[in-house]
Amino acid sequence: xxxxxxxxxxxxxxxxxxILGYLFGSIxxxxxxxxxxxxxxxxxxxxxxxxxxxxxxxxxxxxxxxxLIGDALKGTVAVLxxxxxxxxxxxxxxxxxxxxHVFCAWLGFRGGKGVATFLGVLIGxxxxxxxxxxxxxxxxxxxxxxxxxAALLASLLTPVVFLALGDYPKAAAFALLTIIIWIKHRPNxxxxxxxxxxxxxxxx
Numbered sequence: 001x002x003x004x005x006x007x008x009x010x011x012x013x014x015x016x017x018x019i020l021g022y023l024f025g026s027i028x029x030x031x032x033x034x035x036x037x038x039x040x041x042x043x044x045x046x047x048x049x050x051x052x053x054x055x056x057x058x059x060x061x062x063x064x065x066x067x068l069i070g071d072a073l074k075g076t077v078a079v080l081x082x083x084x085x086x087x088x089x090x091x092x093x094x095x096x097x098x099x100x101h102v103f104c105a106w107l108g109f110r111g112g113k114g115v116a117t118f119l120g121v122l123i124g125x126x127x128x129x130x131x132x133x134x135x136x137x138x139x140x141x142x143x144x145x146x147x148x149x150a151a152l153l154a155s156l157l158t159p160v161v162f163l164a165l166g167d168y169p170k171a172a173a174f175a176l177l178t179i180i181i182w183i184k185h186r187p188n189x190x191x192x193x194x195x196x197x198x199x200x201x202x203x204x
Contacts, residue, residue, distance in 0.1 A: 017082045017089045021096025024078040025117055026104045029070030030055045033063050043107075050104075051112035053147050071101060071112065072120030079124025091173050094121035098177050102184060113184040115151040118177055122158065125170060129161050145199040148188035155181045 030050035034042040039058050042050055046057035052068035075097040082093030097117055104111035122130040133154045140150035155178045162171035182189070191197035 013085060013089060014092055017085065017092040018096040018099075020082060021075075021078040021093035021098075022100035022105075024074045024093075025097035025100025025102075026106060026111070027070070027074055027100075028104055028107060028111065029074070030067040030112065031107070033066050033070070034058060034060075037063055039063075049112055050107070052116055068116050071116035072123070074101070075117040075120030075122075076124040079121055083124070088169070090125060091169055094125055095173055095177065097121055098180070102180060113151075114177065114181050115155070118155060118158075118174075118181060121177075122174070126162075126167075129158060129165075132161055133158055141200060146192065146197055147200050148185055148197060149192055152182060152185055152189070 028050050030042050030052065034040070034045075034055060037060065039045070039060070042055060042058070046054045050067075051071065052064045055067045056064035058064075075094060078093045078097040079090045083090040098114055098121055100111075101117040102111045102114045103109045119130060119133060122133055136157055137150040137154040140153050141147060144150070155174075159171045159175040159178055162168075162174060188197055
């Protein structure tokens with residue numbers, strides 16, 4: 001990836017940034033917060049996902065908000081720390097953070113669907129594109145009340161915006177993350193097409 005864009009990062013630094021990001025991203029905030037709140041293992045609730053949407057199914061909005069913020073911030077923090085080694089390092093750390101959340105080693109390489117961490121990485125790398133993501137997500141969510149549809153469309157827009165801005169390294173990185181988000185949302189896509197997808201605020 002560094003060579004493809006003419007980056008001057010050596011392999012030790014590039015791999016180190018990926019590992020740094022992965023370690024941050026693999027912190028399972030949803031699992032930790034629900035456990036210490038006495039709600040047991042979030043993986044046994046609802047969809048079994050460790051993200052904020054499933055935490056919301058416990059009925060505890062504060063835990064869901066905490067999970068959302070934690071999952072986003074771990075991506076942002078990884079990017080900001082790695083940014084001291086340059087913009088290329090920041091992108092790699094962001095990719096690592098996303099992969100750490102989605103494929104968490106501590107949870108058998110299973111994790112969340114990556115939307116909050118995607119946004120957190122985006123905030124760290126390009127706040128104005130993150131704002132566009134948030135506007136699209138909010139608009140779709142308000143109109144449809146489908147969190148999954150909002151995430152799918154907002155993520156799809158992100159690499160397109162970077163392409164329009166001529167920022168090809170970030171466009172490529174977020175195209176990869178978007179593909180993973182869509183793959184992780186395959187059950188949601190099937191339910192959206194069937195009209196059986198759960199709406200925001202719906203329990204169970």
